[in-house]
Amino acid sequence: MAMEMRLPVARKPLSESLGRETKKHLVVPGDTITTDTGFMRGHGTYMGEEKLIASVAGSVERVNKLVCVKALKTRYHGEVGDIVVGRITEVQQKRWKVETNSRLDSVLLLSSMNLPGGELRRRSAKDELAMRGFLQEGDLISAEVQAVFSDGAVSLHTRSLKYGKLGQGVLVQVSPSLVKRQKTHFHDLPCGASVILGNNGFIWIYPTPEHKEEDAGGFTANLEPVSLADREVISRLRNCIISLATQRMLLYDTSILYCYEASLPHQIKDILKPEIMEEIVMETRQRLLEQEG
Amino acid sequence: MKETPLSNCERRFLLRAIEEKKRLDGRQTYDYRNIKISFGTDYGCCIVELGKTRVLGQVSCELVSPKLNRATEGILFFNLELSQMAAPAFEPGRQSDLLVKLNRLLERCLRNSKCIDTESLCVVAGEKVWQIRVDLHLLNHDGNIIDAASIAAIVALCHFRRPDVSVQGDEVTLYTLEERDPVPLSIHHMPICVSFAFFQQGTYLLVDPNEREERVMDGLLVIAMNKHREICTIQSSGGIMLLKDQVLRCSKIAGVKVAEITELIQKALENDQKVRKEGGKFGFAESIANQRITAFRMEKAPVDTSDVEEKAEEIISEAEPPSEVVSKPVLWTPGTAQIGEGIENSWGDLEDSEKEDEDEGGSDEAIILDSIKMDTGEVSNIGSQDAPIVLSDSEEEEMIILEPDKNPKKIRTQTISATQVKAPSKKPVKKRKKKRAAN
Numbered sequence: 089m090a091m092e093m094r095l096p097v098a099r100k101p102l103s104e105s106l107g108r109e110t111k112k113h114l115v116v117p118g119d120t121i122t123t124d125t126g127f128m129r130g131h132g133t134y135m136g137e138e139k140l141i142a143s144v145a146g147s148v149e150r151v152n153k154l155v156c157v158k159a160l161k162t163r164y165h166g167e168v169g170d171i172v173v174g175r176i177t178e179v180q181q182k183r184w185k186v187e188t189n190s191r192l193d194s195v196l197l198l199s200s201m202n203l204p205g206g207e208l209r210r211r212s213a214k215d216e217l218a219m220r221g222f223l224q225e226g227d228l229i230s231a232e233v234q235a236v237f238s239d240g241a242v243s244l245h246t247r248s249l250k251y252g253k254l255g256q257g258v259l260v261q262v263s264p265s266l267v268k269r270q271k272t273h274f275h276d277l278p279c280g281a282s283v284i285l286g287n288n289g290f291i292w293i294y295p296t297p298e299h300k301e302e303d304a305g306g307f308t309a310n311l312e313p314v315s316l317a318d319r320e321v322i323s324r325l326r327n328c329i330i331s332l333a334t335q336r337m338l339l340y341d342t343s344i345l346y347c348y349e350a351s352l353p354h355q356i357k358d359i360l361k362p363e364i365m366e367e368i369v370m371e372t373r374q375r376l377l378e379q380e381g
Numbered sequence: 382m383k384e385t386p387l388s389n390c391e392r393r394f395l396l397r398a399i400e401e402k403k404r405l406d407g408r409q410t411y412d413y414r415n416i417k418i419s420f421g422t423d424y425g426c427c428i429v430e431l432g433k434t435r436v437l438g439q440v441s442c443e444l445v446s447p448k449l450n451r452a453t454e455g456i457l458f459f460n461l462e463l464s465q466m467a468a469p470a471f472e473p474g475r476q477s478d479l480l481v482k483l484n485r486l487l488e489r490c491l492r493n494s495k496c497i498d499t500e501s502l503c504v505v506a507g508e509k510v511w512q513i514r515v516d517l518h519l520l521n522h523d524g525n526i527i528d529a530a531s532i533a534a535i536v537a538l539c540h541f542r543r544p545d546v547s548v549q550g551d552e553v554t555l556y557t558l559e560e561r562d563p564v565p566l567s568i569h570h571m572p573i574c575v576s577f578a579f580f581q582q583g584t585y586l587l588v589d590p591n592e593r594e595e596r597v598m599d600g601l602l603v604i605a606m607n608k609h610r611e612i613c614t615i616q617s618s619g620g621i622m623l624l625k626d627q628v629l630r631c632s633k634i635a636g637v638k639v640a641e642i643t644e645l646i647q648k649a650l651e652n653d654q655k656v657r658k659e660g661g662k663f664g665f666a667e668s669i670a671n672q673r674i675t676a677f678r679m680e681k682a683p684v685d686t687s688d689v690e691e692k693a694e695e696i697i698s699e700a701e702p703p704s705e706v707v708s709k710p711v712l713w714t715p716g717t718a719q720i721g722e723g724i725e726n727s728w729g730d731l732e733d734s735e736k737e738d739e740d741e742g743g744s745d746e747a748i749i750l751d752s753i754k755m756d757t758g759e760v761s762n763i764g765s766q767d768a769p770i771v772l773s774d775s776e777e778e779e780m781i782i783l784e785p786d787k788n789p790k791k792i793r794t795q796t797i798s799a800t801q802v803k804a805p806s807k808k809p810v811k812k813r814k815k816k817r818a819a820n
Contacts, residue, residue: 177386187386226389259388 115142115157122155130156146265160336164190164264164288166242170233171273173254173286174244176223182216184223186231188288189264192241196223200234200245202252228254230284230292250274254284255310257294258326262333264289268340275341279348280321285339291329293322324351327359328368335369342379347372384470387596395597399585405593406432411634413589416642418536418649419668424563425541428665429533432591433523438533439516440541444555447503447510455502456512459488461519461530468522483527486616487517490531490572490605494613497538498567504546505553511543513566524591527603531574536646540653541566572613573642575635577602583621588634602628604635608643 115121121133121140129135132144133155142148146159164172166188174186174194184196198211198219223229230251231244246252264287273285276296284292295318297310314322328347332339350371351359358364395405402410414432421427425440447454461484463471491497502511515537517530542563545556578590578598587594590601600619606612612632617623656663710720 175386175388177383187383193383226386226392 113148114146115148116145117143121148121157126153127155128153130154132157132159158265160265161263162265164188165240166190166194166233166236167287168233168235170287171230171284172233172242172244172288173228173230173259173284173290173292174288176225176227176229179220179223179225182211184219186229186244188242188244188286189261189290190240190242190288192239194233194242194244196229196231196244196246200243200247202246202249223253228259228292230254230286254292255294256314257292258322260291260293260326260329260333262289262291262329262339266333266336266339267291268338270340277325277341277345277348279325279345280318281325283325283341283344285341291339293325293329295322320356324348324356324359327351327356331359331365331369332372334365337369337373343372343376346375350375384468387593391593392597395593396580399580399587399594404587406591408589410586411588411638413638413642414591416532416645418532418646419665420540420649420653420663422664425537427533427536427540428520429529429536431525431529431532431589433521434525434529435520436526436529436533437518437520438530438537439518440537441514441516442541442543443512443514444504444509445512446508451499452507453503453510454499455510457492457497457499458512458514459484459491459517459534460515461487461517463519463522463526466521467519471522482618483530486527486574486603486614487530487534489616490574490614491515491534491538494570494572494605494607496535496568496570496572496607496613498569501567505548509553513538513541513543522592524593524595525576525589527574528576528589531572531605532642532646535568535571535573536649538566539568539571539646539650570607570609570611571643571646572605572607573639574603574605574614575638577604577631577634579619579621579623583623583627586627586631588638602631604632606632606635606639608640610636610639 113121119142121142123139125138127140127150129140130149132142132146133140134143135141140155142157144157144159144162146157146162149156149158166172172188172194174188174196176184176196177187177193178185182198184198186194186196188194198215201222203209203215229246231246232248232251233242234245235243237243267285267287267289269287270285273287274282275285276282280296282294282296284294286292295314325344325348328351329339329344331351332343332347337343347368350368354364354368359368398405404410406414408414415430417430419428419430423439426438428435428437445456448456461480463480463483465471465473497513502513504510515534517533519526519530542565544558545561545564547554547556576589578587578594579585579600579602580587580598582599587598590598595601598619600617600621600623602617602623603615604612605614615628615632653663710718712718
């Protein structure tokens with residue numbers, strides 16, 4: 089069996105290889121953002137000694153008079169309308185507790201759940217008893233944020249046929265700040281797999297279903313074995329996403345696709361090696377820059 | 382913070398591996414992880430590392446009045462704390478169940494087994510006794526806290542020295558550390574806990590489960606034993622049904638393990654004793670090995686590029702313009718042609734012998750070159766023989782084979798995509814060192 093060994097090497101800092109024109113204003117907790125008192129302070133800042141000081145480590149964003157610091161490594165903060173991928177941790181009386189990489193567990197109420205068949209009716213006691221039949225502990229679901237409670241907990245709903253229990257696939261967990269906000273987060277990539285980019289940093293890669301099943305409502309898990317070709321595509325995508333996340337690149341369908349294409353000459357397991365990772369991501373970055381301007 | 386839930390895949394994977402008698406870290410079913418014991422500078426302070434699980438134990442003593450119903454016995458006090466740095470799930474208010482269970486088990490193991498002679502802790506009956514306090518802190522949680530904690534407790538107790546006391550009639554003299562050497566506690570035996578994790582309703586068992594294995598286990602059996610094979614405490618939790626012979630088998634395994642661990646503890650204590658006596662260095666700082674990682678770092682060589690432009694301009698202005706090279710292919714015989722002129726051959730003596738080799742190699746090259754050229758696809762007919770085109774990406778120097786009776790030609794370095802040769806009538810015979818595929 090061939091083994092690969094590598095010696096520890098000091099990693100060269102990312103910024104050298106970036107060469108970005110627009111330098112972000114990065115701060116650490118305690119840094120002064122500005123001494124101008126005319127600004128309103130937003131998230132991640134506080135006022136101290138006549139100056140605006142950052143309380144989290146991240147980049148400074150300014151919108152007119154509002155200054156806030158967007159943290160780079162943070163838990164997911166729910167906002168209404170976000171798509172999330174979560175894991176059921178508890179089955180409670182009329183709701184499920186879902187883990188979404190946020191500070192508090194998210195809540196999925198029974199009344200916000202789509203019944204199989206898509207029927208709309210009042211949830212009865214029988215439904216409550218049958219809750220475990222729909223979703224159990226450990227299941228993965230895709231859902232949308234309906235509301236955010238005052239303490240920051242998020243309330244989810246799956247009131248559409250595109251949301252629901254996820255079947256076979258691969259979950260990749262990245263930082264929530266790396267997922268770009270877009271119009272749609274469900275993508276069918278031309279390379280042969282589909283991906284759900286959850287805003288909470290959970291990314292679900294699964295084989296593209298041949299035909300959309302309208303009546304399922306997203307509860308029947310398709311447990312047929314996935315073909316080897318599909319599996320390879322999914323593994324390659326997963327490694328590409330991990331390499332993009334390691335190099336702190338924004339994740340969206342175009343960047344993932346370009347990264348996939350750039351990685352084709354390499355073997356799937358080689359993508360995670362540091363040199364090849366840098367090479368692939370550099371090429372992706374190049375193509376994205378060309379595409380923009 | 383709530384601990385991240387274990388995914389179904391991981392749970393299934395761990396259980397399947399256990400069914401096949403495989404553990405994630407490569408241990409066998411009855412193997413313990415590496416136990417490392419290190420002592421601090423004070424007597425009674427030690428850190429025990431069981432794999433990555435780390436427990437810090439500290440023993441301290443105080444003179445107090447005894448309990449009313451036990452006037453001649455000293456007081457023992459045990460306390461285990463789960464520090465917040467041990468695991469994200471440990472919060473100041475949140476850990477009650479696990480904490481209570483561990484504390485209770487530790488107390489039963491150490492107090493009820495009477496491993497420490499409490500009578501010897503009495504100074505003045507009914508008035509002054511020693512209160513020994515054992516504080517354990519969990520520094521890192523990687524499974525099997527109870528084993529590590531029990532080892533830390535007993536090691537700290539064995540290592541501890543209390544100040545010497547002498548009683549003359551009514552006079553009680555407490556000697557300080559400078560006046561008289563401190564006295565060790567009187568310990569009868571060393572009870573050590575051994576944990577067994579059960580899976581699949583008692584079908585499979587593992588000794589010393591790590592954190593992942595603990596998450597998927599069905600039940601836990603803890604046996605506290607000493608090296609004389611006396612069981613001090615036995616506790617089964619998790620609600621699994623164990624058979625009699627299973628429990629007996631576990632106790633036998635525990636006997637073997639406890640003997641090994643006791644030997645390890647004795648050795649560690651002796652070592653520490655020796656080092657202190659010889660006046661060597663002891664303490665936590667010494668026991669942490671100096672870890673040096675040799676990191677390869679390519680140092681950036683600073684290059685001064687401030688005057689590069691001027692230098693380049695100078696060179697360009699002073700240099701002569703490159704000479705015009707008109708390449709005319711000359712056909713010597715069918716199959717042998719020559720294109721271009723190179724610079725003067727500066728090899729001197731080697732010229733004669735080299736030329737013979739080149740001639741032989743020449744004919745093979747012709748055929749290969751032919752096929753490569755045809756693949757290019759772009760054959761443009763220039764018309765006359767005067768301007769052949771060679772299409773090649775080769776940046777290598779091209780050595781032109783020199784005919785012995787011709788004028789020495791100059792070696793020409795070819796640039797990318799200069800000209801294209803017309804196949805098949807003209808077959809240039811060139812010896813290329815490293816030819817890349819022509820585009």
